[in-house]
Amino acid sequence: MSIPQPKIKGHSIVLIGNFNPKIFQPSWFGSQGLLQKQEAEEAEVEIIHSDVAIFRLEWLRMEVTRERFLVETLQEAYDLTLRDLVLGTFSLLRFTPIKKMGINRDTHFQVDSEEKWHSVGNKLAPKDLWQEILERPGMISLTMEGNQKRDGLEGFIRVKIEPSARIPMGVFFSVNDHFEFKETDASVGSDTVISILREYWEKSYKRSERIIYSLLEKLL
């Protein structure tokens, strides 16, 4: 049985902490050399406000509120650039308190028959239990979570599977690799996050791929 090629791959990094959204504007990234000057100038700004900043480049979307920082791309060619952008940003803003981090990978696959597509839902959420309760029951979303402790840090891996909302007969996999940093730690600030992101990015990527492909093998 052949494993289909992914149709869409998304990468994102989410940080939970305390941020000053006004800083996060394209011109700041351009002036710090973290983005190309021209792409910073041509960024599409949705909003820059003391409570929220959102802008887009051809390959990136950034959204920052006072509690949350998010960068994402749907272009796999820029996954390492996305990581470097976060490393560079918080190397400069190194006293930013950050307490949680998620390294996320989303992948959409298209299966070659409707029968296979339904069988994914049937294997993950057998319908026997639901047949008498609902008419034509179907799986909309399933999330599983496993604990993950690394370097003394709390965390978990959350895997979500859904029918793809983007492609017909598609299956959507999302892996959230979640790290928690102790708030009482003297090193609170972004230094810990930077070193964890440096060390675990690739491991996290490989694990996500392993999770997704081993599930696909079992489901198709």
Next chain:
Amino acid sequence: MRSQVAQPLSTEESQNGDGMSSLPPRRGFLRRFQEELRSEKVLSYLTDVTNKTSEALDLEETVPFGAPGERPIVYLESIYRAQDKFISLQKWEGVVLKVFADSFLARLYDLTNRGIEEEVELPLEEISDGDKDLVKEGAVFYWNIGYFDSKTGQRKRESIIRCRRLPAWRREELEGAKMEAQQVRDLIGWK
């Protein structure tokens, strides 16, 4: 009085006239959205909600919002926009070894099939103008060949080279690296 801001005031702020609420100012903007969220949270699909409140879950999740079952803290109405996508077929990390007049020599580390290294000479024309200044000895770049799917659905095979951009090393980082090197030297007894 508070000066007019570009954002709509919440109902509570409007009724108070001066825009002040009992919430800290920074929460005011978010309040309206958080109020709206409460009734929707019961639909949460999450399986592990036993020891967490749904509000805490919304605030603490480190996944992007937007998928079914997830609700944002700030719900800014936005229209879904098709985006360009890229799927890599082959990716390398490269280090610039030498720069010539119109090309550069680089060592490539295969990131698709780990362990393979090779040296190549690439034309400088392959580098986008915004990155050309960064092409110096020791510079790191990422090279991807793959399928580019435009937002209009057109697929084409593309090569993308992007130089690594990181701030200069801080003095304490350099000191830390020196100390680490010294520790390794001491450990192996290298004088």
